Amino acid sequence: MNSEQVIEVRGLSKKFGSLTAVNNLDLNVFRGDVFGFLGPNGAGKSTTIRMLLSLIKPTSGEIKIFGKSILKERREIYSKIGAIVEKPDFYLYLSAYKNLEILGKLSGTDVSKKKIMSMLELVGLDKRYSSKVKTFSHGMKQRLGLAQALLHDPELIILDEPTTGLDPQGMKEIRDLIIYLSREKGKTIFLSSHILHEVELISSRMIIINKGSTQVEGTVSDLLKSDKVKVTFELDKIEDALRAVKDSSWQKEFKSSYNNEISFELTKEEIAALNKFFVEKGFSVSAVVPVRSLEDYFLRITEGGSK
């Protein structure tokens, strides 16, 4: 990870009347990060993204992008940012091609047919380039949203729920595209999502916010490593296996057993060690099922409301 800070947010707050949407939020996104931005509905994610993009003004706090204040050097910063904010909306009465041409012109980028068609091809819409956007499904608009975000080859890409409305294949394609942009193109990606599995798969660092405040922030692996996961082992000879566990140091991690399943609370490292333990004792492990993952971690963090 590069230590160059791309987004630096300090003490960011936004109040709408008596409602505090974002409360004293701090954020650090570094160059090359795929930064997962998590939070339940109403946590303040979209408000934060709108403030990052200067669509709404913070009540207090400071936002620096590429080391510059978004409020003071907006134009220069915008030329390096591509974004989807909430659902991607377009001029429905224009074609996909014309929408990209307009937005490309406003970005001051190359709007040659070749460039626009290559973007449409990247998101799988090249065959529908002349269709009016009003004929597009939500998933197609999402893809077009990605195309417009990438059109001017930005350094930082801010994506707000980019896979919403996509089918599983489409979701995978977008995930693969994000990974490609990060790993092959070196883009920094700020990814807001409620699909935690998605964040777990592609993010290097993440933050969970709730009620406008930071709950946890760090690398995905560190956050999950430090937390125990409920894991169920499916085994043969269950009675013998339970005795073996009772006679070992794994007893303290034991939670329950049912039919041919034994459940434990384990860290990720302990899962492998316990599996090895069973195999070495001669048991046949037919399945290892983690029933707690980021989802569970997320729920505990957001419901608990504290770190």
Add this chain to the structure above:
Amino acid sequence: MMTLISVELFKMFKKWRTYIGIIAIGVLALIIQTALYFTGKNMIDFQMRGMEDSFIMVGNLFNGYFIARMILTLLFIHIPFLVVLAGGDLLAGEATAGTYRMILTRPVTRMQVITSKFIAGFIYVVVLVLWMAFVSLGLSLLVFGSGPLLSAGSGIVIFAQNDVLWRFLGAYAYAVLSMTTVIFISIIFSSLVQNAIGPIVSTMALIIVFLILSAVPVDFLQNIKPYLFTTHLGQWNIFFNEEVDYGEIFKSAGILFAHCTAIYAATSYIFVKKDILS
């Protein structure tokens, strides 16, 4: 800035509602011309009744200028309602469609965006008035021919053929300023809401209310009447007076221009400060 303006115009002229005003003016002008083609001579005879005994009439009074003057008078009252159809949508349309988020996260300032909207609105008005000039004056001259202009106001005035065209040009130029004021009002309303219907209805309502207030014979209202923009919208008529009162024209134009400037400044302030929540 030129890019923004061209983008705004492109978007505007890709919308069906933009053409409602243009089509309406074209159709109405053609209907009026057709009706006058068959029955207009009677109108001239009616206006000149009793004068034949005292004056010798030479030349063709039932000509293109007469028709154009009539169309201008008939249509001008309604053009504001056509203009706001496009103006009311300029900003509210972006809010409705959610496209603010797309355009305001590009390397353009909000001042540039709002200025391009106003310029696009102004260009639309110019196009609409030029179109009206073409269908009312251009076509009428082609079909009915040229001649002296019979102008009925407080009295009957007949302008010589070579003394007419500049009056029309002046009237159309003034009409551009009048309609620019109207479209600017619809743009400021458009900046406050997220639906184009609101600004259209609000602008129409404002014009109607001001016209009613102007007509109420109460001292207070008569005192503020000179400052209401509606008082000055129809001052293009002065160009068809025997003696054109330029002082009056410049005063009215100045008041409309001041309205436009104030509206632009206020809308820019609102738009720059606005939180984009759509």
